[in-house]
Amino acid sequence: MSKTLVIAEKPSVAADLNKALGGKGAKAEFFEVGDYIITSAVGHLAELCLPNSMTKGKGISWKLSSLPIIPDHFELKPIPRSAERLSLVKKLLKRADVTAVINACDAGREGELIFHNIMQISGVKKPVQRLWLQSMTQDSIRAGFAALRPAKEMEDLAAAAICRAESDWLVGINSTRALTAVNSGDRGFQLTPVGRVQTPTLAILSEREERIRNFVPKTYYEVHATFEVQAGNYAGRWFHPNFKKGEEEDAKAERIWDEERALAIVDRCQGQLGIVEEQKKATTQAAPLLYDLTSLQREANSRFGFSAKRTLQLAQRLYEHHKVLTYPRTDSRYLPEDNVGIVRKALEGLEGGLEKHVALLFEKGWFVKTGKVFNNAKVSDHHAIIPTGASIEKLDEAEMKLYQMVAQRLVAIFYPAARFDVTTRITRVAEEHFKSEGKILTDPGWLAVYGKKLENEDDDKILVPIAVVSGKNEEARTVEVEAREAQTRPPARFTEATLLSAMEGAGKLVEDEELREAMSQRGLGTPATRAAIIEGLLLDGYVAREGRELAATSKGMALINLLHHIGIAALTSPEMTGEWEFKLKGIEQHQVQREKFMEEICRFTREIVEKAKGFQDDDGSFPDLEVVCPKCGKGPFAENVRQFKCRECGWSLWKSLASRPLEREEIKELLEKKKVGPLEGFRSRFGKSFAAMLLLDEELKPKFSFSEEGNEEAAAQLQQAEAIASCPLCKTGMIREGMNAFVCDQTLTKKCSFRMGKTILQQPITREQVVKLAEGGKTDFLSGFVSKKGRKFSALLKLEGGKVSFEFAPRAAGKKVAKSKTGKNLKQVIPKEKKTKA
Numbered sequence: 001m002s003k004t005l006v007i008a009e010k011p012s013v014a015a016d017l018n019k020a021l022g023g024k025g026a027k028a029e030f031f032e033v034g035d036y037i038i039t040s041a042v043g044h045l046a047e048l049c050l051p052n053s054m055t056k057g058k059g060i061s062w063k064l065s066s067l068p069i070i071p072d073h074f075e076l077k078p079i080p081r082s083a084e085r086l087s088l089v090k091k092l093l094k095r096a097d098v099t100a101v102i103n104a105c106d107a108g109r110e111g112e113l114i115f116h117n118i119m120q121i122s123g124v125k126k127p128v129q130r131l132w133l134q135s136m137t138q139d140s141i142r143a144g145f146a147a148l149r150p151a152k153e154m155e156d157l158a159a160a161a162i163c164r165a166e167s168d169w170l171v172g173i174n175s176t177r178a179l180t181a182v183n184s185g186d187r188g189f190q191l192t193p194v195g196r197v198q199t200p201t202l203a204i205l206s207e208r209e210e211r212i213r214n215f216v217p218k219t220y221y222e223v224h225a226t227f228e229v230q231a232g233n234y235a236g237r238w239f240h241p242n243f244k245k246g247e248e249e250d251a252k253a254e255r256i257w258d259e260e261r262a263l264a265i266v267d268r269c270q271g272q273l274g275i276v277e278e279q280k281k282a283t284t285q286a287a288p289l290l291y292d293l294t295s296l297q298r299e300a301n302s303r304f305g306f307s308a309k310r311t312l313q314l315a316q317r318l319y320e321h322h323k324v325l326t327y328p329r330t331d332s333r334y335l336p337e338d339n340v341g342i343v344r345k346a347l348e349g350l351e352g353g354l355e356k357h358v359a360l361l362f363e364k365g366w367f368v369k370t371g372k373v374f375n376n377a378k379v380s381d382h383h384a385i386i387p388t389g390a391s392i393e394k395l396d397e398a399e400m401k402l403y404q405m406v407a408q409r410l411v412a413i414f415y416p417a418a419r420f421d422v423t424t425r426i427t428r429v430a431e432e433h434f435k436s437e438g439k440i441l442t443d444p445g446w447l448a449v450y451g452k453k454l455e456n457e458d459d460d461k462i463l464v465p466i467a468v469v470s471g472k473n474e475e476a477r478t479v480e481v482e483a484r485e486a487q488t489r490p491p492a493r494f495t496e497a498t499l500l501s502a503m504e505g506a507g508k509l510v511e512d513e514e515l516r517e518a519m520s521q522r523g524l525g526t527p528a529t530r531a532a533i534i535e536g537l538l539l540d541g542y543v544a545r546e547g548r549e550l551a552a553t554s555k556g557m558a559l560i561n562l563l564h565h566i567g568i569a570a571l572t573s574p575e576m577t578g579e580w581e582f583k584l585k586g587i588e589q590h591q592v593q594r595e596k597f598m599e600e601i602c603r604f605t606r607e608i609v610e611k612a613k614g615f616q617d618d619d620g621s622f623p624d625l626e627v628v629c630p631k632c633g634k635g636p637f638a639e640n641v642r643q644f645k646c647r648e649c650g651w652s653l654w655k656s657l658a659s660r661p662l663e664r665e666e667i668k669e670l671l672e673k674k675k676v677g678p679l680e681g682f683r684s685r686f687g688k689s690f691a692a693m694l695l696l697d698e699e700l701k702p703k704f705s706f707s708e709e710g711n712e713e714a715a716a717q718l719q720q721a722e723a724i725a726s727c728p729l730c731k732t733g734m735i736r737e738g739m740n741a742f743v744c745d746q747t748l749t750k751k752c753s754f755r756m757g758k759t760i761l762q763q764p765i766t767r768e769q770v771v772k773l774a775e776g777g778k779t780d781f782l783s784g785f786v787s788k789k790g791r792k793f794s795a796l797l798k799l800e801g802g803k804v805s806f807e808f809a810p811r812a813a814g815k816k817v818a819k820s821k822t823g824k825n826l827k828q829v830i831p832k833e834k835k836t837k838a
Contacts, residue, residue: 002099005092006038006131009105009114012320013136014040017104020141029088037092041105045086046117048169049077062189064181068174068609070602074166076121086121093124102148104131108329108381109588110528112154113161130154132381135326136319137388157381159594160587167580167601171196174605175571178612183562183642192559193540196577197525198533199563202542203572204502205494205552206560215490220255221262221483225434227274227427227476232464234476236427236434238265250488254435262483265432273475274429276466284417287446289333290373290384290409293527294504296328296402301497304401305548305791308496308531314402315385323390324403329528330382334375339383343373343410349389350407352400357411357449366414373413386410408449415446423463427476438463493549496534503530506578523581524574544683547762547786553683554656558642565641566615568608617641625664627671630700637671639664657694657702658682670694670702678739691740706740718745724767725774729754729802735774742770756804760797762786773799781809 008014015027023033030039050060050071060066078086092098101119105111119128128151133144175194184190223238243253256262289295296315300306306314315328335343344367347358361367387407395403418441425436439461444452467474494502503524525533534550537543542556552560563572570576580601586592622639624647629635632649639645644667645652653671655662660681662670670676677693682704684690693705723734724742733746735754742765746752756773758765763784773779783794785806795806 001097002035003032003037003095003097004035004100004102005095005098006036006102006104007089007115007118008038008040009111010042010320011040013104013106014038016136016138016320017141020138021145030092036102037095037098038104039089039092041089041114041118042082042085044079044114044117045082045089046076046121047079048074048165050075062177062180064178064609064613067178067181067612068606069177070170070174070605074169076117078121086118089118090122090124093119093122093126098126100127100129102129102131103151103154104133106329107132107134107327108528109157109161109164109526109584110329112158113165116158116161127151133327134382135388136323137390140388156590157588160584163587163594163597163601164584166598168196170601170605171571171608175199175608178609179559179562182566182612182615193536193542194559194563194571195533195536196580197529198536198540199559199571200574200577201499201503201524201533202537202552202556203560204499204574205537205543205550206557208491208494209552209557212490212493217487217489218250218257219259219485219487220250220257221259221485222254223256223262223265223269223432223434223481223483225269225427225429225478225482226480227434227436228479229276229464229474229476230467233479234425234436234464236425236436239433239435241433256483259483259485266481266483268430269432269478269481272429272478274427274434274478276425276427276473276476278423278425278466278473280421280423282442283420283422285420285445285447286372286417287412287415288409290335290386290413291406292330292333292384293328294331294500294530295333296385296405297527297531298497298500299405300402301495301500301548303405304398306398306402307534308500309535310398311402312528312531314399318395318399318403322392322395322399324388324392324395325406326384326386326388327382328385329526330380330385331527332379332382333384334378335373335383335386336379337369337374337376340369340374343386346387346389347410350387350411351392352404352407354407354411354449357415361411361414366416368414370414412446412449415449416443418445418447418452419443425463425466429478436463493546493551495548496550499534499550500530502574503533506574524577525581547792554661557661558656562641567611570604571608625668627668630671630674630696637667651700653702658684658690658704662694666694670696675705693739718743718748725771727752727754728774728777728799735770737767742767753802756797760785760804765797769797773797773804778807 006014006017008017011027014031015025018025018031018033018038021033021036021038023031023038025031030037032038050069060069093101101124103112103115105115119125129148130151130153131144132149133140172193172195176192179192179194180190183192225236225238226233227236237254238256239253243251245251256265291299293312293315297306297308297311300311301308312328315325318325319328347361347367350358385406387403387410392400392403421440421442423436423438423440425438427434427436441447441452466476492498506523524530534543537556538545542553542559544551544553560572563569580597583592583597587594587597617640625635625637625639625644627635627637629637629646629649629651631651632646634646634648636647637644637653638647639655642656643652643654653667655667660679660683666676666679674696675693678691679694680691682690682692690706695703695705697703718736718738721736721738723736723745725735727733727735727744727746730744730746730752733744733752733754735742736745737743737758741758742756744752744754747755756765756770763782763786765779769779769782777799779797781794781796783792785793785795787793793808795808797804798807
């Protein structure tokens with residue numbers, strides 16, 4: 001009797017397939033049910049490797065002379081940790097009674113590659129069909145087996161998957177080896193990872209960090225006034241009525257750069273009557289589109305602080321394990337036009353407090369087939385993420401949050417638009433113009449699904465009415481007017497939410513939803529890979545996570561700078577990499593030839609290597625640093641991309657230490673005085689930011705000094721610093737502000753150990769709080785702490801056992817229980833109070 005082998009991507013999926021086909025058992029290396037044998041991979045089982053013809057069993061050196069490495073053909077090797085599973089799958093493939101194979105790996109480019117590599121490394125050639133699933137419910141699985149797709153339909157998707165893997169390998173292997181060879185020089189092996197998608201993503205972060213570091217704030221003024229009319233007072237802000245946006249990035253209609261002009265406006269308007277004109281118009285706000293993976297990751301990061309990786313893990317679990325969401329690794333925000341019945345069923349099965357909104361949806365007849373939801377032209381291999389209607393009884397707190405986002409979005413998209421009345425009021429006083437704006441929600445529409453009600457409107461959004469006398473608006477009297485000084489701010493660092501937007505738009509932050517959707521065809525990476533790209537940058541030390549923000553480290557910025565100096569800035573170009581991603585999509589759709597794409601990748605790889613080979617470290621683009629060398633007593637120092645080097649004796653000092661670039665003036669002071677600082681912005685190998693004095697030891701090696709002890713200058717500064725409070729530990733010393741901490745001055749003689757960091761888990765500690773701790777044993781509750789997982793929390797600091805520790809607000813211990821519509825409990829565990837050392 002002939003059998004068909006079904007190969008899933010994960011064991012949990014194999015178990016679900018077995019159950020849907022009527023099999024027994026939940027765990028096994030493979031299942032046999034009827035005519036089917038069902039097994040699985042555990043993700044990728046094989047990977048690309050250098051062909052034996054090139055390595056001859058010895059590998060290839062990391063010298064530039066051995067590059068470029070461009071094989072005539074690629075070979076595969078088993079991934080060591082998965083070798084046992086690969087052996088099992090190969091054994092099943094070669095069984096005599098197995099006459100056909102079904103590819104049941106995840107429905108997408110990566111799933112296709114996993115299956116392709118298994119078949120290639122096994123050497124088995126048997127007829128193949130494709131199981132293509134959008135949902136993991138039992139009904140959907142059985143429907144998928146009833147509509148298997150021929151392997152020929154998947155050839156273009158497989159070609160795109162192979163091209164993606166080979167292009168990443170070629171660019172990654174050659175660029176990493178070339179840059180490692182250049183970067184190592186005479187300071188030992190310096191691994192410098194580079195990637196086709198990773199490096200342009202780093203370039204986005206590096207460019208932003210460069211702008212932040214070079215930012216110089218500018219002072220400007222705004223004039224604010226309070227006007228009185230019969231119905232009460234309202235506020236207005238001065239603006240230039242003829243303002244036009246020009247090249248000046250910081251220019252805005254309400255900003256005044258000259259203090260004298262701002263004060264003159266104040267003098268001119270004080271106590272004067274103003275002529276009031278206003279315009280009212282009704283506006284609407286439609287519900288946002290359904291989620292694809294990137295938009296889900298972006299919003300989950302903004303709302304809950306989930307990383308892109310965490311959101312993907314949760315969505316995958318909600319899809320595979322709980323069966324409550326459809327396939328998450330999608331780039332579409334629409335549904336097939338024949339899914340109206342499926343969506344109705346999903347809506348009817350929703351729980352978690354959405355029942356009343358669903359009931360109103362059907363009662364009002366709002367559930368209709370609309371192009372904003374159902375659009376075949378905008379559905380690729382997978383449709384938007386929606387709930388399946390399955391029970392949510394076993395979801396944990398984080399899973400429930402993500403599920404609720406998706407469920408609310410599905411309900412809200414069928415609701416009517418929210419309606420607002422927007423009032424723009426212009427008050428002209430002494431030929432100066434002031435603007436006041438009000439916005440009132442008149443119909444919550446889809447916002448009702450998110451709990452928005454009319455009575456929730458903020459008072460400050462409502463403008464008091466203007467009386468109309470004899471057909472004219474009443475005049476307003478200026479009762480108060482003032483000029484407020486402010487400063488421009490540097491651009492904000494990226495969060496994972498905003499970085500995902502930048503990656504999706506190939507480096508351009510696009511706010512418009514439809515434009516972003518159009519540009520997503522040329523994005524960096526795919527929805528399924530973006531989380532891994534961000535995590536890879538963090539792992540390589542090119543990027544650090546600070547709370548919810550992502551910042552390029554000096555190591556990352558140095559790499560981008562080096563690439564520009566070598567002349568291979570194209571490797572940092574988000575637009576070019578986005579174009580490659582667009583061509584991979586073209587291969588999937590039979591619009592681009594695989595051979596032409598790979599020719600382009602090979603040509604680009606050769607260019608990278610040739611430019612790396614021709615790179616001259618000292619290219620004369622930096623002026624000499626006129627300073628005496630601490631080693632030979634001469635100088636000056638030549639500067640290149642990576643270091644300062646004495647022209648006389650060759651002694652050198654790296655421009656970046658502990659992920660912090662050193663400014664020329666800091667280098668000069670360090671060379672002249674053998675110390676500089678304390679300096680902030682260094683980063684440990686664990687990504688933690690720190691400040692320290694930088695010293696040159698007797699062997700002229702840089703080292704850090706973290707405390708006043710053993711540092712005569714820092715100790716003297718501590719003794720001269722203002723006393724903040726009496727030390728609560730030793731009772732004799734005084735707490736003073738040191739380099740990195742508030743310290744008891746008796747620590748210098750080792751008679752006390754009191755030390756409290758100026759910043760604890762990203763929460764700045766003020767002198768006022770130190771006084772409260774010293775005098776009362778506790779600080780106020782502070783809300784800016786950030787855990788190692790990036791989550792904000794509030795706590796007070798207290799002195800306990802001679803150490804500073806956290807104390808959290810008291811919370812009712814136990815479990816908070818909600819009811820599902822079936823009457824069963826949905827458990828949400830709230831942790832008991834715990835103490836943690838600060």
